[in-house]
Amino acid sequence: xxxxxxxxxxxxxxxxxxxxxxxxxxxxxxxxxxxxxxxxxxxxxxxxxxxxxxxxxxxxxxxxxxxxxxxxxxxxxxxxxxxxxxxxxxxxxxxxxxxxxxxxxxxxxxxxxxxxxxxxxxxxxxxxxxxxxxxxxxxxxxxxxxxxxxxxxxxxxxxxxxxxxxxxxxxxxxxxxxxxxxxxxxxxxxxxxxxxxxxxxxxxxxxxxxxxxxxxxxxxxxxxxxxxxxxxxxxxxxxxxxxxxxxxxxxxxxxxxxxxxxxxxxxxxxxxxxxxxxxxxxxxxxxxxxxxxxxxxxxxxxxxxxxxxxxxxxxxxxxxxxxxxxxxxxxxxxxxxxxxxxxxxxxxxxxxxxxxxxxxxxxxxxxxxxxxxx
Numbered sequence: 001x002x003x004x005x006x007x008x009x010x011x012x013x014x015x016x017x018x019x020x021x022x023x024x025x026x027x028x029x030x031x032x033x034x035x036x037x038x039x040x041x042x043x044x045x046x047x048x049x050x051x052x053x054x055x056x057x058x059x060x061x062x063x064x065x066x067x068x069x070x071x072x073x074x075x076x077x078x079x080x081x082x083x084x085x086x087x088x089x090x091x092x093x094x095x096x097x098x099x100x101x102x103x104x105x106x107x108x109x110x111x112x113x114x115x116x117x118x119x120x121x122x123x124x125x126x127x128x129x130x131x132x133x134x135x136x137x138x139x140x141x142x143x144x145x146x147x148x149x150x151x152x153x154x155x156x157x158x159x160x161x162x163x164x165x166x167x168x169x170x171x172x173x174x175x176x177x178x179x180x181x182x183x184x185x186x187x188x189x190x191x192x193x194x195x196x197x198x199x200x201x202x203x204x205x206x207x208x209x210x211x212x213x214x215x216x217x218x219x220x221x222x223x224x225x226x227x228x229x230x231x232x233x234x235x236x237x238x239x240x241x242x243x244x245x246x247x248x249x250x251x252x253x254x255x256x257x258x259x260x261x262x263x264x265x266x267x268x269x270x271x272x273x274x275x276x277x278x279x280x281x282x283x284x285x286x287x288x289x290x291x292x293x294x295x296x297x298x299x300x301x302x303x304x305x306x307x308x309x310x311x312x313x314x315x316x317x318x319x320x321x322x323x324x325x326x327x328x329x330x331x332x333x334x335x336x337x338x339x340x341x342x343x344x345x346x347x348x349x350x351x352x353x354x355x356x357x358x359x360x361x362x363x364x365x366x367x368x369x370x371x372x373x374x
Contacts, residue, residue, distance in 0.1 A: 003041075004030035006280065007078065009162060011039050013356045019363075022070065024063070042066060047082065060085040067093035074099060074363060077130075080106040080119075084126040091129035097366045099359075100126070101157065102135040104277020105143060108298055120147055127153070132362050136278040139298045155362055159278035160352030166287040168343070171264045179265040183251055185222045190329040193224045193266035193290075195259055195281040196273075198242070200235040203272025203295060203315075208241070210322035212248040214329075221329050226262055228255035263288035267335055268328045274315055276300055286310075287346035291338035293324045303350075309342035 003011075003025045015021045015038060023034055027043040034041050046058035059082070067075060067090055074097040077086035083100050090098045107119035120143075127133055127149045134157040135141045141154050164170075185191045196202045204225075211223040225245075230236050242252060256262060263269070269285035269292045276299030282292050283303055292310035294300035306312040311328070313320035328335050 004033045008034065008037065008039075009352055010356055010359065012037050014360070015039065017360055019074075022072070024066070042070075056081065056085055060089050063089035064092045067095055073097060073367065076101070076359075079103060084122050087126040087129040096370050097363070098130045099132045099134060099362060099366070100130045102133055102137075102140055102144070102277070104137060104275070104299060105140050106275075108139075108275070109143065124148065131366050134359060134362065137298055137302060139301075140277075155358065157355055157358055158349070159280065159283065160350050160355040161280060161283050161287060161346075163287055163347060163351055166260050166263070166284050166346075168264055168288050171261045175261055176264040179262055183222055183224045183253070183265060185224075185265070189220045189222050190218075190267045191222045191224055191265055192268040192270055192325055192329070193226065193262065193285075194270050194272075195226045195262075195284070196271070197227050197230040197233070198225075198237040199230050199233045200237060201274050203274060204237055204241075204245075206272045206316060206318050206321050207270060208245045208248065208250060209318045210325060211245065211250050213318070213322050214326060215249050218326055218329050221325070223250045224253060224266070225250060226253045226256050226259065259284065260288065263290055266290050268293060268325060269310075270321070270325060271295065271300060272313075272315075272321055273297065273300070279303060283346060283350045286342035287350060289339040289343040291328060291335050291342055293321065293328065305341070305345065308338070309345050310338055 003023050011021050011023060022040045022042055024042045024044055026047040031041045044059060044062060046055050046062050048055045063086060072095060075086065075090040075095045076099040077083040078101050087098055087100055105119060105123065107116045124147050127144070132155055133144065133149065133153050134155050135144065136157050136159045138156055141156055144154055145151055180191060183191055194207060198204065207223065214221055246252065263285055266285070269282065269290045271279055271282050271292065271294040273279065273295055276297060278299045282294055282300060285292055286303060286309060292304050294304045294310065294312055295315045296312040297315055300312065304310040304312055311324040313324050
């Protein structure tokens with residue numbers, strides 16, 4: 001899913017720039033979308049999302065064999081686990097240029113020592129195999145530098161979205177009205193939406209608790225969840241929890257492909273995550289002019305300017321989350337001013353063309369250094 005949805009625009013841009021692009025991932029329903037865009041896909045038999053050392057060792061060997069057979073000039077890895085064994089496999093196969101994108105280190109300085117030790121040791125090892133580390137978040141740049149990774153290898157990438165797609169003027173008012181009706185929201189209701197996989201790490205426990213608390217005090221508030229189930233994850237939200245949230249007034253729309261239109265039906269966007277790298281959904285909501293209530297963590301701090309484009313609340317603090325939602329739900333002028341500032345920030349800072357341009361520049365520099373391009 002990540003390869004098609006999150007990296008699809010980059011893969012298409014690299015192909016348009018003249019690169020022969022091959023995507024590698026576990027097989028899935030999204031492969032057809034990639035191939036329709038002209039991107040060749042190679043399925044990985046041993047790639048799994050869960051931590052499984054036997055499968056991971058087999059995936060490393062599988063990738064090493066594929067790299068030796070395909071002989072790519074560049075291998076670019078993504079996501080924590082494949083980012084580790086992918087870099088190791090590429091180095092073992094003597095790939096000329098190895099690049100990794102750090103979407104968000106899987107440990108932060110606030111995590112337990114044991115977690116930090118494992119994650120930082122693996123990252124240090126894998127980074128020793130790469131020629132460039134493209135880091136989305138400036139906080140992670142400093143962590144990696146403290147781990148001894150040379151600053152010359154670290155490139156601050158940021159994150160971005162398609163600002164032409166996420167433009168509120170591109171959605172007709174009639175479409176917005178129809179979507180609000182689908183959500184069960186009337187003209188005087190306030191829609192608080194969130195987009196994300198149904199896993200507890202995204203902060204749904206706190207959102208559901210806030211929804212239950214606000215149901216009696218904010219009867220015009222509608223909490224709407226857009227996102228797929230993710231049964232492969234150990235913290236997947238179960239059917240009983242979804243039904244309990246429904247009884248507390250939460251509406252679930254499932255996986256949707258019209259999220260840009262759905263944002264226009266929202267008055268508030270909430271992201272109560274426990275861990276983020278540089279959250280795409282919050283950038284999308286901001287670009288659509290929706291004020292964002294998010295947790296005060298790495299990634300959200302870069303998207304939301306507290307008090308100017310939205311509100312930041314402590315992780316796991318149901319009182320603060322419910323309070324911030326209630327504040328915005330009862331103040332239309334505050335929502336308007338925060339939303340306008342959020343859209344202006346998004347247009348300044350969250351353009352995916354910057355991400356694509358920076359990545360291509362790194363490719364060309366590394367290829368030239370190895371005399372693989374004229």
